[in-house]
Amino acid sequence: MAENADKYTYRVTWSEEDAEHVGLCVEFPSLSWLAASPEAALKGIRKLVAEVVCDMAENGEQVPEPLSTKHFSGKFMVRVPPEVHRQLAMEAAEAHVSLNRLASAKLSQ
Structure with a gap:
């Protein structure tokens, strides 16, 4: 199920408040990852989402469908x-x- 984490919609933006780049995932609006570089923010949020997807699957929770695969x-x-x-x-x-x-x-x- 973690392989589906690559199909989610990610975005990296600058957070003036935190003075760092923040990685976000549209399908998981409560998750974010702060990092000094945009590359590290993207890597961090992708890893976090993969972990959350695995945890949800293991606990029998409904995992959000990636927007990229929705009709x-x-x-x-x-x-x-x-x-x-x-x-x-x-x-x-x-x-x-x-x-x-x-x-x-x-x-x-």
């Missing part, structure tokens, strides 16, 4: 206030496109 349908619902819905519908009509196409274009920007 996304391309559909999701967003609720907006009626005034926003009306404004978007008018904007789509004026542009001669569907509301869906207008929203997709705005989200892609």
